[in-house]
Amino acid sequence: MIREVPEGPASTWKDSAAKEWIRPEAIEYREYQTRIMETVRHKSTLVVLPTALGKTVIALLLAIERVEKGKVFFLSPTRPLVQQHYQTFDEKTFMEEGELVLITGKSPPQNRLALYKMARIVFATPQCVHNDLRKGLLRLDDASLIIFDEAHRARGNYAYVTIATYYSRQHSHPLVLALTASPGSHEEKIAEVCRNLRIDSIEYRTDEDEDVKPYIQPIELQWKRIQLPEAHSQVRDKLREMLSHRIRALQSFGLLLGRQPTSVGRHDLLKLNRELQEKIRNREGGHIYHVKIEATAVLSIMHMIELIETQGPETLKAFINKSLFKKALQGSRGHKSILGDPLFNEAKWILKQCLNVENPKTIELLRVLRDQIETKSTSRLIVFTQYRDTINTLLRELEKHTEIKAERFVGQGEREDDPGMTQHQQHEALTKLRNGEANVLVATSIAEEGLDIPEVDHVVFYEPVASEIRYIQRRGRTGRRVSGKVTILIAEKTLDEAYYWASMKRTKKMKKTIMQLNQKLPKILEETQRQSHRQSVLTTSQPQTRLANSKRRTTVEAELKKSIRSELWKPISFQTKGLSRAMTWLACHLPENLMSIEDIVKQAITETRVEKPTIETAIWRLIQQGQLYQPEPGKVRKL
Numbered sequence: 001m002i003r004e005v006p007e008g009p010a011s012t013w014k015d016s017a018a019k020e021w022i023r024p025e026a027i028e029y030r031e032y033q034t035r036i037m038e039t040v041r042h043k044s045t046l047v048v049l050p051t052a053l054g055k056t057v058i059a060l061l062l063a064i065e066r067v068e069k070g071k072v073f074f075l076s077p078t079r080p081l082v083q084q085h086y087q088t089f090d091e092k093t094f095m096e097e098g099e100l101v102l103i104t105g106k107s108p109p110q111n112r113l114a115l116y117k118m119a120r121i122v123f124a125t126p127q128c129v130h131n132d133l134r135k136g137l138l139r140l141d142d143a144s145l146i147i148f149d150e151a152h153r154a155r156g157n158y159a160y161v162t163i164a165t166y167y168s169r170q171h172s173h174p175l176v177l178a179l180t181a182s183p184g185s186h187e188e189k190i191a192e193v194c195r196n197l198r199i200d201s202i203e204y205r206t207d208e209d210e211d212v213k214p215y216i217q218p219i220e221l222q223w224k225r226i227q228l229p230e231a232h233s234q235v236r237d238k239l240r241e242m243l244s245h246r247i248r249a250l251q252s253f254g255l256l257l258g259r260q261p262t263s264v265g266r267h268d269l270l271k272l273n274r275e276l277q278e279k280i281r282n283r284e285g286g287h288i289y290h291v292k293i294e295a296t297a298v299l300s301i302m303h304m305i306e307l308i309e310t311q312g313p314e315t316l317k318a319f320i321n322k323s324l325f326k327k328a329l330q331g332s333r334g335h336k337s338i339l340g341d342p343l344f345n346e347a348k349w350i351l352k353q354c355l356n357v358e359n360p361k362t363i364e365l366l367r368v369l370r371d372q373i374e375t376k377s378t379s380r381l382i383v384f385t386q387y388r389d390t391i392n393t394l395l396r397e398l399e400k401h402t403e404i405k406a407e408r409f410v411g412q413g414e415r416e417d418d419p420g421m422t423q424h425q426q427h428e429a430l431t432k433l434r435n436g437e438a439n440v441l442v443a444t445s446i447a448e449e450g451l452d453i454p455e456v457d458h459v460v461f462y463e464p465v466a467s468e469i470r471y472i473q474r475r476g477r478t479g480r481r482v483s484g485k486v487t488i489l490i491a492e493k494t495l496d497e498a499y500y501w502a503s504m505k506r507t508k509k510m511k512k513t514i515m516q517l518n519q520k521l522p523k524i525l526e527e528t529q530r531q532s533h534r535q536s537v538l539t540t541s542q543p544q545t546r547l548a549n550s551k552r553r554t555t556v557e558a559e560l561k562k563s564i565r566s567e568l569w570k571p572i573s574f575q576t577k578g579l580s581r582a583m584t585w586l587a588c589h590l591p592e593n594l595m596s597i598e599d600i601v602k603q604a605i606t607e608t609r610v611e612k613p614t615i616e617t618a619i620w621r622l623i624q625q626g627q628l629y630q631p632e633p634g635k636v637r638k639l
Contacts, residue, residue: 051476156629
């Protein structure tokens with residue numbers, strides 16, 4: 001199909017396909033994108049670009065080139081992001097209705113087969129494609145390109161991994177374009193993504209690269225140091241005293257030896273919990289139960305210390321009322337032991353006094369917001385924080401100031417009797433920010449990726465995050481088309497400082513890690529292909545007749561589906577009664593290292609008294625959300 005296209009900036013793209021399909025003035029010519037295109041045309045590539053540097057443009061250009069060779073799939077983890085990419089292609093190209101197809105969970109399965117057949121470019125959520133591949137409604141042997149957006153999710157048994165497996169087996173020359181703003185700083189995790197998606201090469205750019213500098217907007221980074229109030233410190237000190245006593249109790253059982261209580265961290269306790277659970281499973285003595293109770297209590301005390309240091313007394317109080325008391329009432333002996341501890345009652349009394357004193361973090365946040373709005377009355381800001389209870393506290397404070405028009409923005413999942421926000425409510429909040437009805441969005445991590453957030457002038461971290469991925473995602477919400485500002489609030493001599501420096505260190509480490517890994521990719525890919533060949537049920541022998549070919553293909557597909565299905569754990573039955581309680585418990589007990597699902601379920605039942613189907617349903621949800629992944633059948637660990 002030939003289209004008459006007037007000359008314009010789009011024609012500076014030398015490729016004829018771009019001239020034919022891209023609308024005039026739809027795309028700005030950028031040198032680094034051209035250089036990246038030279039790689040992605042010929043190799044399956046992981047493209048790492050900071051937010052707003054045009055990953056979608058690269059995907060669009062490559063999709064247009066490849067669409068003449070076969071169908072193109074553009075996969076994104078959430079429905080709003082899928083719709084956003086669909087709209088981008090619709091606005092910037094001359095593709096006609098029916099050539100671009102949107103497939104999400106709202107698309108009835110009986111209609112999807114027809115949509116796949118008619119489409120030239122399919123925009124879909126990975127779970128839909130994964131399900132249709134397993135059911136045999138879809139094959140990828142005619143797919144000339146698959147684009148995996150937010151590719152850092154391609155770990156464990158996330159749907160991206162299975163789709164890439166099907167693609168590599170069904171297509172003789174698969175081509176993958178994987179996109180992310182940050183794959184992480186750990187070589188093992190980045191390598192896992194590359195293995196799972198069969199990546200040949202990595203193209204990485206930062207704000208400091210010479211071919212990128214002309215196109216970036218400056219971002220002013222500032223951090224505001226806040227001194228913890230004396231009353232907050234007193235609560236923290238009482239909790240630390242509790243923690244020290246209980247760690248010494250664990251050491252009296254011969255555990256965590258050779259360590260000062262202050263040097264025992266969360267990672268140590270999570271590891272100990274797994275070891276104790278294994279002993280309980282093997283019925284190794286009644287005293288193990290008492291030790292397990294102590295270890296569970298220690299983890300909750302650590303969490304309370306983090307809340308008073310990084311969030312404030314209101315969020316700690318909410319945790320005590322919503323979680324600690326609730327779990328104790330549900331029969332958790334570890335949480336009951338905390339409530340009966342005299343030191344806890346002292347801490348709770350001091351906490352009550354804290355609530356009468358203004359939180360200095362909230363005061364500083366208000367100052368930052370008001371200064372920005374006074375400087376530029378049309379400003380849009382996002383405040384990021386970890387916890388919904390902190391959001392509720394901040395909104396109550398912000399409502400007192402008429403110049404600040406704040407909107408809440410959280411995920412859909414239920415958390416401690418908080419039902420969350422529907423996609424419609426999320427869309428309404430973003431619309432208000434976009435049209436000026438609101439000027440501040442107070443958000444959890446749901447706003448870090450995967451949503452079409454309007455351009456904002458200023459991003460505020462209510463607390464630092466240790467994850468370099470989350471730091472980069474948050475930071476990338478400003479400075480897109482115009483210069484922006486990032487402010488990080490840090491409570492001195494608390495976990496805030498540790499998290500801030502951890503994210504800075506990991507962010508700097510990321511570039512070095514990627515460069516080293518890029519040199520290792522040929523060997524990694526070769527090993528992946530050898531393993532795939534050993535596991536593959538496909539045969540290279542040529543069929544003697546059309547009938548033999550048909551039978552062989554049917555058998556191969558059946559065996560392929562069976563082999564992939566066997567790798568994916570799924571509950572025998574689903575149950576939502578008590579799901580909120582199960583999700584809350586899991587959020588505090590996600591294993592850092594590999595642990596069997598069976599052990600997690602047993603531990604959760606023991607401590608929460610929630611029924612097994614509900615626990616398994618909660619684990620399944622976390623797997624689907626990418627918070628847990630399963631590198632080995634039946635075993636998971638935290639992502």
